Amino acid sequence: MSKTLLIFLDGVGIGEKDSKKNPFFKDNWKLFSEYFNETPHLDKQYLTKSGTYLFPADACMGVKGLPLSGTGQTSIFCGVNAPKIIGKHFGPYPYSTLVPIIEEKNIFRRFKDLGKNVVFANAYPKIFFDYINSGKTRLSVTSLSCLKSDVKLKNATDLRRGNALSAEIDNKRWVEKLSYLLPIVKPETAARRLFRLVEKHDLTVFEFFLTDHLGHGRIADWYENIILNLDRFLFYVLNNLDENVSLVICSDHGNFENILEKEHTRNPALTITSGKHAIELADRITTLGDITPAIMEFQS
Numbered sequence: 001m002s003k004t005l006l007i008f009l010d011g012v013g014i015g016e017k018d019s020k021k022n023p024f025f026k027d028n029w030k031l032f033s034e035y036f037n038e039t040p041h042l043d044k045q046y047l048t049k050s051g052t053y054l055f056p057a058d059a060c061m062g063v064k065g066l067p068l069s070g071t072g073q074t075s076i077f078c079g080v081n082a083p084k085i086i087g088k089h090f091g092p093y094p095y096s097t098l099v100p101i102i103e104e105k106n107i108f109r110r111f112k113d114l115g116k117n118v119v120f121a122n123a124y125p126k127i128f129f130d131y132i133n134s135g136k137t138r139l140s141v142t143s144l145s146c147l148k149s150d151v152k153l154k155n156a157t158d159l160r161r162g163n164a165l166s167a168e169i170d171n172k173r174w175v176e177k178l179s180y181l182l183p184i185v186k187p188e189t190a191a192r193r194l195f196r197l198v199e200k201h202d203l204t205v206f207e208f209f210l211t212d213h214l215g216h217g218r219i220a221d222w223y224e225n226i227i228l229n230l231d232r233f234l235f236y237v238l239n240n241l242d243e244n245v246s247l248v249i250c251s252d253h254g255n256f257e258n259i260l261e262k263e264h265t266r267n268p269a270l271t272i273t274s275g276k277h278a279i280e281l282a283d284r285i286t287t288l289g290d291i292t293p294a295i296m297e298f299q300s
Contacts, residue, residue: 002246002276004295005198006107006205007237008076008142009230010069011212013254013267014056017041021258027227030235045268051275052238053282056268059253061287063089066264069212070094072252072288073141078105079292093138099148106145107203107292114299116202120146121194123154123164125178142207156180162193168210169229173222187232191240198245202299215255217262238274246298247274248281250291 017039019025024032024039032039036047040054047054059067061075063083068091074082078101083089086097094102103109108118120142132139132147139147146153154164159171160182166174169190174180185193198204210226213219219226234249241247254267269288273281277298284294 002244002298003198003201003242004203004246004248004299005194005237005241005275006203006295007234007247007249008073008205008207009211009249009251009270010207010209011215011253011255011264012251012270013059013257013265014040014042014045014270015254015257015265015267017043021260023227023259024257026259027231029227029231031231031238035235035238040270042267051278052272053274053278054270054272055282055285057250057271057285057291058287059251059269060266061289063087065089066266067253068092068264069252070098070141072269074098074102075288076250076252076291077107077141077145078102079107079289079296080105081287081289092140094141094144099144102141102144103148105292106141106149107295108145108151108205109149110292110296111203111299112149112151116299117200118149118151118203119197119201119205120151120153121165121197121204121206123156123159123166125156125174125180127178129153129155140207140209142205156182163197165190165194165206167208168222168226169208169233170225172225187229188236191233191236194237195240195242198242211251211256215257215259215262215264238272241275243275245275246277246281246295248272248291248295250288252288 068089070091071082158164249272251269254265
């Protein structure tokens with residue numbers, strides 16, 4: 001039975017073939033130029049390479065308005081059409097009436113209910129734990145899913161020991177912005193640490209949210225560092241994936257693929273499957289709400 005690695009990229013869609021708008025054409029991404037040998041765009045949304053499939057996932061899901069993170073991430077991690085349930089797109093945090101759905105149907109809980117072991121690879125700094133210990137509840141879908149499912153949230157000690165990844169992959173923002181004494185690691189080193197977690201767990205989830213920040217025009221001074229790290233990280237993951245691991249890379253909405261606009265887009269969300277069950281997963285996923293049900297089909 002295969003292990004599952006789910007890498008979530010916040011705010012990454014398939015956009016226009018326009019180097020002024022789309023960083024995938026503006027910058028030389030190894031992921032596309034060397035792995036797929038071409039870059040996806042709205043006129044070519046499907047790419048394949050040696051058992052790896054890149055394709056679109058509908059982020060609008062029949063609901064008017066711009067897709068948003070709260071409903072998009074609930075759809076991904078719970079296997080529902082969250083915007084249809086509440087009648088609108090909502091974010092960045094999940095709408096209150098979605099919280100019981102997240103508690104009951106999130107992918108961590110579904111795996112645990114089958115007796116499987118799970119891990120959320122991201123480490124959180126002390127300031128985050130101070131926030132949740134204060135009783136505040138504005139949390140992302142991933143962190144809320146973990147808290148509602150008794151999944152350990154990793155901390156600085158886990159990161160220091162190599163048992164977790166920082167949200168920016170290389171630890172640099174932890175060091176320079178939060179003053180942690182940590183080594184700056186190569187993206188390839190971070191990917192190998194992620195693979196070690198995959199070896200020990202049935203489900204491993206890693207979340208990268210800085211693409212959405214860049215899409216909104218934030219942290220522009222970190223652009224090159226963030227993009228280079230992500231590209232090298234994903235390139236290494238795809239080139240070194242164990243054939244018995246099912247990999248799904250997905251996103252909740254478009255944003256980053258049009259760097260000239262600071263709002264989300266209605267573009268399809270970038271989705272990649274590779275490894276075991278890659279073609280079956282690709283065949284089953286057409287919307288964000290299909291991702292968790294597709295993964296769960298191969299867990300019984």
